[in-house]
Amino acid sequence: MSRPRPVFVVGTGRCGSTLVSTLMREHPEVLSISELFSFVTDLGSLIPRAFPAEPLSGREFWSVMADPSPRLNQLLRAGLRMGEIVYPFGSGRYRVDGGVPTVSMTMLPHIDDDPDGLFDALAAAMQARGVASAAEHYRGMFELLMRRYDRRTWVERSGGSLRIIRRLVDAFPEARFVHLVRDGRNTAISMSQHVGFRMALIGYALLEFLGVDPWESDDRSEIDDLTDDLAGLLPENFTAEAFADYDISPSLCGHYWSGEIKRGLAVLREVPAERRMTLRYEDLLLRPRASLERLGAALGLGPVDRAWIDKSLRRIGRGRSSWQALAEAEQRELQDACAPGFAALAAEGIRWPDQCGH
Amino acid sequence: MSAATVANEQATRYVLLLRMLCPPRHVFTGATGLVGSATVLEILKTDPDARVLGLVRPGSEGAQQRFVATLERGARLYGLGGSLDQAIHSRCEAVAADVHEPRCGVDALPPEWRGAEMWHCAAALQFHDRFRAKVMRTNVEGTANVVGLAKELGVGVLNFVSTAYVAGTRRGLIREEPVLENDGFSTNNHYERSKVIAERMVRESGIPARILRPSIVIGHSRTYGTLNFNGLYGFMRGVWKFRRMMARTQADLMNTLEVRLIADPDGELDLIPVDFVARDALGLSRAGADPGVYHLASVARRPTQRTLGLIFESLGLRWPTFVDTREELTWIDRKLDAGVRVYNAYVVGAKYFDRTETDRHLERPAGADYELTDEHLLGFYQWYIDQDLAHRTRKVTE
Numbered sequence: 233m234s235r236p237r238p239v240f241v242v243g244t245g246r247c248g249s250t251l252v253s254t255l256m257r258e259h260p261e262v263l264s265i266s267e268l269f270s271f272v273t274d275l276g277s278l279i280p281r282a283f284p285a286e287p288l289s290g291r292e293f294w295s296v297m298a299d300p301s302p303r304l305n306q307l308l309r310a311g312l313r314m315g316e317i318v319y320p321f322g323s324g325r326y327r328v329d330g331g332v333p334t335v336s337m338t339m340l341p342h343i344d345d346d347p348d349g350l351f352d353a354l355a356a357a358m359q360a361r362g363v364a365s366a367a368e369h370y371r372g373m374f375e376l377l378m379r380r381y382d383r384r385t386w387v388e389r390s391g392g393s394l395r396i397i398r399r400l401v402d403a404f405p406e407a408r409f410v411h412l413v414r415d416g417r418n419t420a421i422s423m424s425q426h427v428g429f430r431m432a433l434i435g436y437a438l439l440e441f442l443g444v445d446p447w448e449s450d451d452r453s454e455i456d457d458l459t460d461d462l463a464g465l466l467p468e469n470f471t472a473e474a475f476a477d478y479d480i481s482p483s484l485c486g487h488y489w490s491g492e493i494k495r496g497l498a499v500l501r502e503v504p505a506e507r508r509m510t511l512r513y514e515d516l517l518l519r520p521r522a523s524l525e526r527l528g529a530a531l532g533l534g535p536v537d538r539a540w541i542d543k544s545l546r547r548i549g550r551g552r553s554s555w556q557a558l559a560e561a562e563q564r565e566l567q568d569a570c571a572p573g574f575a576a577l578a579a580e581g582i583r584w585p586d587q588c589g590h
Numbered sequence: 591m592s593a594a595t596v597a598n599e600q601a602t603r604y605v606l607l608l609r610m611l612c613p614p615r616h617v618f619t620g621a622t623g624l625v626g627s628a629t630v631l632e633i634l635k636t637d638p639d640a641r642v643l644g645l646v647r648p649g650s651e652g653a654q655q656r657f658v659a660t661l662e663r664g665a666r667l668y669g670l671g672g673s674l675d676q677a678i679h680s681r682c683e684a685v686a687a688d689v690h691e692p693r694c695g696v697d698a699l700p701p702e703w704r705g706a707e708m709w710h711c712a713a714a715l716q717f718h719d720r721f722r723a724k725v726m727r728t729n730v731e732g733t734a735n736v737v738g739l740a741k742e743l744g745v746g747v748l749n750f751v752s753t754a755y756v757a758g759t760r761r762g763l764i765r766e767e768p769v770l771e772n773d774g775f776s777t778n779n780h781y782e783r784s785k786v787i788a789e790r791m792v793r794e795s796g797i798p799a800r801i802l803r804p805s806i807v808i809g810h811s812r813t814y815g816t817l818n819f820n821g822l823y824g825f826m827r828g829v830w831k832f833r834r835m836m837a838r839t840q841a842d843l844m845n846t847l848e849v850r851l852i853a854d855p856d857g858e859l860d861l862i863p864v865d866f867v868a869r870d871a872l873g874l875s876r877a878g879a880d881p882g883v884y885h886l887a888s889v890a891r892r893p894t895q896r897t898l899g900l901i902f903e904s905l906g907l908r909w910p911t912f913v914d915t916r917e918e919l920t921w922i923d924r925k926l927d928a929g930v931r932v933y934n935a936y937v938v939g940a941k942y943f944d945r946t947e948t949d950r951h952l953e954r955p956a957g958a959d960y961e962l963t964d965e966h967l968l969g970f971y972q973w974y975i976d977q978d979l980a981h982r983t984r985k986v987t988e
Contacts, residue, residue, distance in 0.1 A: 436839065456718070460719050461928070463720055491841060
């Protein structure tokens with residue numbers, strides 16, 4: 233029997249993909265990898281570090297996996313914890329103020345109730361590896377985990393992974409891709425309130441206005457150009473209050489959503505049609521059984537596991553965020569911002585009610 | 591040879607001897623800044639006897655090295671090449687100083703500098719609110735320290751470089767007269783406020799003082815070069831950084847999006863090339879202009895809409911729509927506004943800076959025949975993009 237192809241569940245983020253990781257975790261034959269790429273890239277800010285052009289040793293690769301991500305740890309120290317971070321801070325060996333290894337934030341506790349034990353085992357195995365490309369190291373790590381937990385395939389899902397879709401397609405040409413999409417307007421509202429997305433967008437603003445990544449460089453020569461609200465978010469000034477006060481609108485996130493959708497679709501079209509599928513989050517909520525059938529089939533494991541579907545049905549709840557609750561002017565801005573993304577999806581036959589009506 | 595001719599020749603020889611023995615001396619603060627360095631270069635270029643003393647923060651290089659390097663760089667940026675290098679090395683000296691210290695941190699100056707002409711050009715130009723204390727310290731306390739030193743030196747005259755924008759929220763014709771602090775108008779930001787206070791301190795110091803008020807100082811009229819990137823360049827940089835920030839959100843977003851900007855659509859931007867500021871300032875000095883206020887402005891007035899439109903175009907953006915109030919801005923417009931709001935004084939509330947007093951003392955104002963065309967404007971913009979912004983792009987590409 234040929235080996236099943238690995239699967240990436242990709243999306244803009246805040247599109248319901250965390251739920252998909254939860255469902256994958258329930259599947260007896262699937263190793264569910266959650267938030268690996270969003271976290272090793274430190275919320276999409278250190279992409280070249282996670283996908284270096286040159287081969288690297290196992291020790292170097294493990295450093296990318298394990299070194300604490302500056303943005304994520306900054307948030308934790310300020311008491312801003314994303315729901316996706318499931319490390320057991322009370323019982324585990326790491327403390328917020330000491331820095332938490334990147335893979336320990338979500339990926340390892342998502343797989344094992346003893347993430348520290350798994351960390352040690354993985355560290356020993358990965359650091360012993362020789363020089364290889366990053367993609368080979370990733371494959372090696374996933375295969376090691378599949379053997380350890382007796383799974384047939386792996387499914388990686390990271391919030392906002394369309395940001396790195398080019399890297400994923402190039403590094404894993406054999407993979408299948410499940411593109412999860414959600415109404416851009418509700419996605420954008422959710423992004424604008426989400427700690428991780430807010431931090432990523434703040435990071436982009438700091439990078440451009442300061443001229444360097446302030447978490448990677450001490451250079452403050454362009455600090456005069458920072459607005460006062462951004463200056464309050466430099467690592468040396470960072471507070472939860474300044475973070476909460478920084479104004480990020482749904483419309484900005486709507487533009488981000490449109491950009492990611494356009495970029496993502498352009499790359500996903502390069503993947504053979506039989507190895508990609510698009511799933512609407514709203515369908516997963518409204519027609520869960522049919523959606524789970526499609527999702528299960530996309531795993532390429534043969535007949536879809538009925539017990540997994542039944543178990544998964546109990547996990548699926550109702551969606552939140554309703555863009556209609558925004559003030560009229562904000563709705564209009566959000567509609568305009570999402571229009572390019574909707575248009576790109578409509579070209580693929582994917583639509584939402586009222587997506588252009590304003 | 592007539593007796594009169596002989597007398598004239600003797601008088602000329604006497605003046606030359608006097609200038610050799612007792613050359614014109616100028617003491618500068620801010621001599622490594624834009625206006626200060628341009629004025630020093632103008633002095634060196636036009637007066638072969640003049641000596642210049644820079645009160646310079648030493649930084650890591652040391653005061654003398656920093657002073658000389660800045661002047662050499664400025665000369666090259668302003669199309670003078672190495673022609674002033676010898677003058678810079680032989681007629682300029684620097685003393686480590688800091689305007690934040692009493693007497694600018696200077697222990698004692700050689701006696702020959704007593705009675706010199708002093709130029710106070712040092713200033714902090716940080717507009718965001720968090721720099722309020724720092725700007726007040728440099729521009730107000732610093733000026734107090736400079737005034738104290740000037741008194742000790744017994745300077746002949748103090749030229750204080752202020753800004754035309756001490757006018758604050760006043761509109762229409764702005765005359766060359768002291769700003770009254772209780773006439774119902776306010777300043778737009780703490781920078782303007784600091785200059786209003788500093789002007790008063792200089793006026794009340796008892797030292798004969800010329801208050802020089804440039805408008806928006808841009809690069810050299812012919813080469814477009816500039817030593818630093820404040821004012822109009824700060825506005826450009828704010829727009830450019832905003833564009834790049836938005837591109838990280840969606841790569842091609844700003845190619846199509848039209849933003850709104852708060853500005854007077856019928857207003858004019860008052861720009862003045864730095865070489866004109868230097869020439870007119872020195873012209874006032876040489877003419878022995880009375881103590882008073884002098885506008886170094888109204889040389890190159892350009893419609894605000896077109897001037898800003900061309901900035902946006904140069905940076906690959908669509909021309910903005912001008913609006914009157916923040917209520918008309920979308921969220922994206924507000925983010926742009928937040929980055930460039932500190933320059934509102936330039937674009938909101940049309941002002942015309944009267945320069946009757948300045949022109950009265952000048953044989954010929956430096957910008958008398960100057961016309962700032964679209965071509966020139968685009969030249970200034972492109973120079974800045976090539977010399978600064980393009981390098982910043984490389985710095986943050988990853």
